[in-house]
Structures are given as C-alpha cells and as structure tokens.
Amino acid sequence: MADSDVELRHLRAFVSVARHRSFTHAAEELAVTQPALSRTIRQLESAMRVTLLERSSRHVELTSVGKLFLDQVERVLGELDRAFAVARKQVSIRLGFSWLLPDPWAQNTVTRFERVAGSTVNLVRSDDPLAAVQQRKIDVAVVRGRVESASVRVVHLFDEPRVAVCSNCSALAGQARLDWADVPNWPLVVNIVSGTTGPWCWARGDGPKTIIETTNFDEWIESVAADRGIGIVPDVAQRRAIHSGVTFVPLVGAPPIPVSLVFLPRVQEALMRQFVEAALGALGD
Structure with missing residues (x-):
C-alpha cells in the first residue's frame, strides 16, 4: 500500500x-x-x-x-x-405549496431538516404544486386532498378539519354553524387547480348546483369576499386571518382533508429521505 x-x-x-x-x-x-x-x-x-x-x-x-x-x-x-x-x-430542497402551509408542522419540519441535513429549504409557492413536482420545478410539495398520480411518491402526514368561509355580507355570516349536508344549498367557490373542496366531494348530482370556478388562491378568496359564493377550506385559514372581508363558520360533519408530501422517486434520494424523516418526526412536536 x-x-x-x-x-x-x-x-x-x-x-x-x-x-x-x-x-x-x-x-x-x-x-x-x-x-x-x-x-x-x-x-x-x-x-x-x-x-x-x-x-x-x-x-x-x-x-x-x-x-x-x-x-x-x-x-x-x-x-x-x-x-x-x-x-x-449550497444544496437545498425546494418545498412547494399552493397556499398556507400547515402550522406549526411546516416550521418544525424545516427546522429539523436544516439542523440534521445541514442543507436549506427554499419555500416556493405554486398554483399547482403537484404539476411543479412532476415538471421538476420543485423537489417536494405539500398537497391537500387525494393525489391520483402513479408518477410520484405520496407520504400521508395527517388530516385537516374543514371550515366554511363566506363574505361578511353573506346570510351565512350570521349562522352559528353549517352542516356538511347543507353545503350543496349554497353557491360554492372552487379553486379547480389546487382546491380541496369541489363537486368531486359529492356523489354525481348531489353537490352544489352553482359552482364558481377560480384557478388560484387569490382569485378564490376575493370571489368569496365579493359574495359570489361560499368556500370550504382547511381550518388553518381561520387561524391565519386570511382576509378581512370574510367570516368563518364552523362546519359540522365534513370529511377531513388529507395532507401529504409528494415527490418524484429516485431524485435526490438521500436528501429526500432525510426530509421525509424530518416531516414525520415533526408530527409529534
């Protein structure tokens, strides 16, 4: 030697x-x-x-x-x-999201990962984070709702409760609660790109008769504030005071919203494994 x-x-x-x-x-x-x-x-x-x-x-x-x-x-x-x-x-993970990351899970995950991996997390807002992952514009995304794609790996994290949101001018704003079964009686504002509640949540013919379609969060919240219809969102929105022109109403009997990490297999495998471990570990924080 x-x-x-x-x-x-x-x-x-x-x-x-x-x-x-x-x-x-x-x-x-x-x-x-x-x-x-x-x-x-x-x-x-x-x-x-x-x-x-x-x-x-x-x-x-x-x-x-x-x-x-x-x-x-x-x-x-x-x-x-x-x-x-x-x-x-210099090596970083690009974490994509369409709106409001779950808290405090997101902050705890970033802290855990950066401490263990010595790498950084760059937060990237995307109207369609699933597509951004598939196009390799981001490395991993927080996605709400069901993910139907065989090209990505999906790690379920937790479920979020839903809450109703309406314009301050809406008749719903004066109600103490809204039953999930009564949601179809109201016009529903839907983000068709990355929204969590839409006609797909009901059996064919049982959903709201009037659907107002938007393509991103800003369009969606402004449409709700303008009293075009009501919205249904994860309850994180209520904690984060997303708009002064809307009122939140407790929603009873609504199915929860699954929250998952989505990423491509065999891409930055070691770093992605560390990020997933940090994300799962942060669930107990």
Whole structure:
C-alpha cells in the first residue's frame, strides 16, 4: 500500500484511536469491529512506512511521529469538515405549496431538516404544486386532498378539519354553524387547480348546483369576499386571518382533508429521505 492509497477512513480511524488511547473505545465510536480497526491502522502505518502507535496489552500511546502526524491530520480533517459543511449548505430542497402551509408542522419540519441535513429549504409557492413536482420545478410539495398520480411518491402526514368561509355580507355570516349536508344549498367557490373542496366531494348530482370556478388562491378568496359564493377550506385559514372581508363558520360533519408530501422517486434520494424523516418526526412536536 502506497501513500496515494491512504483514504479518509484511515485518517479518521487513526484520530479516533489517538484521542481515546484505546482501540476498544475507538471501535465503538466508529461502529466497526476491533480487528477491522486494527487492520485499518496497520494499513496506514504500512503506507507511511512509520509506526504511529505503540501498542501494549494495557495501553495505546502515540509515538513521536504519531504526535506530529496527529496535529496535522486533525487540522486537515477540520478544514475538510468545514468545506463539507459549506458545500452542504449550497444544496437545498425546494418545498412547494399552493397556499398556507400547515402550522406549526411546516416550521418544525424545516427546522429539523436544516439542523440534521445541514442543507436549506427554499419555500416556493405554486398554483399547482403537484404539476411543479412532476415538471421538476420543485423537489417536494405539500398537497391537500387525494393525489391520483402513479408518477410520484405520496407520504400521508395527517388530516385537516374543514371550515366554511363566506363574505361578511353573506346570510351565512350570521349562522352559528353549517352542516356538511347543507353545503350543496349554497353557491360554492372552487379553486379547480389546487382546491380541496369541489363537486368531486359529492356523489354525481348531489353537490352544489352553482359552482364558481377560480384557478388560484387569490382569485378564490376575493370571489368569496365579493359574495359570489361560499368556500370550504382547511381550518388553518381561520387561524391565519386570511382576509378581512370574510367570516368563518364552523362546519359540522365534513370529511377531513388529507395532507401529504409528494415527490418524484429516485431524485435526490438521500436528501429526500432525510426530509421525509424530518416531516414525520415533526408530527409529534
């Protein structure tokens, strides 16, 4: 074995043994067996043609050459770790959403992921986040409602309750509640691109008779505020005060809205695995 064959694993193994003054403790730290660790150190010494460690049945000590080498290796590995950290920060996950991310789950997920992965999350609003994932404009999306696409992976996170929203001028604004069974009696404003409630929520012929179609959140909320019809949204909207011209009304008996992560398989697999783990871990926060 020549100097050119020395790998990072040899250097990290040497530093661990040198710090612990023990093959046993170093093997535990590196999650390798003692025989494997001993072979790695012997390979390093053979490549360098020097003895770095004096071994006895009770002690492991650095030779004079080993002490000098340790100082240099620790400096080099420190610089290398800092370089890795800088490079990781340049790698990011683009998280897409159509409107109002669920809270506090979204904030906790970003914090967890950035702490563990050392990478960043860029938030990208998209009228159609599912399409944006499929077109690789974003890496992962928070999608509400059922996802019917075989081209993406879907990880269900949780279900959100629904709430009714209407114009301050609407007759519904004065009611204490609205039953899901009574929703078809009202004109319904629907975001046909990424909305969570529409004619598809009812059996054919049982849904609202009047549908006002919009194609993004801004059109949808302004149409509701203008009293073109009522809307049905996740209850996160009520907590976030989305518009001063609308009133929220408790909705009774409505099916919840599934919330999922959607991403392409085999794209940034390691990073995406870490993001999904952070997202699932944040459910308990």
